[in-house]
Amino acid sequence: MKHIGFLSFGHWNPHPQSAVRSASDVLLQSIELAVAAEEVGADGAYFRVHHFAQQLASPxxxxxxxxxxxxxxxxxxxxxxxxxxxxxxxxEDAGAADLIAQGRLQLGISRGSPEQVIEGYRHFGHEPREGESDADMARRHTAQFLTLLEGEGFAEPSPRPMFPNPPGLLRLEPHSDGLRDRIWWGAGTRATAVWTAEQGMNLMSSTLLTEDTGVPFHQLQAEQIQMFHDAWREAGHDRTPRTSVSRSIFPLVTAQDHAYFGADRRSSDQVGMIDGSLARFGKSYAAEPDELVRQLAEDEAIAAADTLLLTIPNTLGVDYNAHLLESILTHVAPALGWRD
Structure with missing residues (x-):
């Protein structure tokens, strides 16, 4: 059994053919899609975060x-x-959202993807320290965040508080027990996957890997997952970690499916440059269900991960994406042993 959810980039576009034409549209439709995904039997609703773009931002x-x-x-x-x-x-925000969801948050974090603007984090008031890179700053922020999620008191209470305080140092509120174990790091390399395990975070293998060894994307990603598990055992953590991969998967069931994604039958891995480094991107899967099952059975990274996130074309609207999820859960997942 595999956890299967969707991953939405949350695009909007005012073009007349887009079903998502504004920020209001994408936010409201994202909520409706989470509801629809639950109704068809999916396990997760995940959202990308991009600042300064016509996409979902602060989540x-x-x-x-x-x-x-x-x-x-x-x-x-x-x-x-x-x-x-x-x-x-x-x-504080994460604790509140997790309590509203009654402990269902699974937060993927990372040092970030290429930005829409130059050093956009500076506009948010964040400056790397002397000798520190922006990636170093991201990991410093992460260490602070993980410590705060432990829920230990650290702030000295005022001798004249507005409200009575409990004894001892104070922690941030609201606090949600267990959220610390539901933090994932988006790792783009094998070395980062090892670091993720050492920090006690779950592994969210990136939609692209910023390294290329010449092997297919799914094999490089499977190697990354194995290295994560090896490092987790070596670190001696006392819980079982989770790992996820993301894929674009389109069962060609209806005429509309063929019209939208029939051309993706010929998709293949791509190698390119991103932020000055060589990167490997995984292919899309598009085929009739029987052929899709055959192809996906050969994907070593999907087999290695316990969670599969389906990247969806959110601008096609809630109804079409709910159909896409239901097609995968009905026509593909059972044949691969992902569902009963």
Whole structure:
């Protein structure tokens, strides 16, 4: 059995053919899609975070609203750029959203993806320290955030507080027990996967890997997952970690499916440059269900991960994406042993 959810980039576009034409559209439809995904039997609703773009950004209002409208589905991010985050404020927001969702948040975080603007984190008031890179700053923010999620008191109470304090040092409120174990790091390399395990975070393998060894994307990603598990065991953590991969998967069941994604039958891995480094991107899968099952059975990374996030074309609207999820859960997942 595999956890299967969707990952939405949350685009909007005012073009007449887009079903998502404004920020209001994408936020409201994201909530409705989480509800629809729960109804068709999916396990997760995950959202990308991009600043300065016509996409979803700061995620906690959306996660809280989706949490209030659903009862079972996991709600998460893939991923929050920690260069932009105030760890203290984020811990409060995350705690509140997780309590509203009754412990269903699964937060993917990372050092971030290429930005829309130059050093956008500076506009949010964050400056790397002397000798520190922006990636170093992201990891520093992450360490602070993880410590705050432990829920230990650290702030000295005022001798004249507005309200009575409990004894001892104070922690941030609201605090949600267990959220610390539901933090994932979006890792783009094998070395980062090892670091993720050492920090006690779950592994969210990136939609691209910023390294290329010449092997297919799924094999490089499977190697990354194995290295994560090896490092987790070596670190001696006392819980079982989770790992996820993301894929674009389109069962060609209806004429509309063929019209939208029939051309993706010929998709293949791509190698390119991103932020000055060589990167490997995974292919899309598009075929009739029987052929799709055959192809996906050969994907070593999907087999290695316990969670599969389906990247969806959110601008096609809630109804079409609910159909897409239901097609995968009905026509593909059982044949691969992902569902009974």
């Amino acid at each position: 906690f209002p959306l996660l809280a609203a989706a949490g209030a409208r659903t009862s079972r589905i996991e709600l998460g991010t893939g991923v929050i750029d920690m260069r932009y985050e105030n760890p203290h404020y984020m811990a």
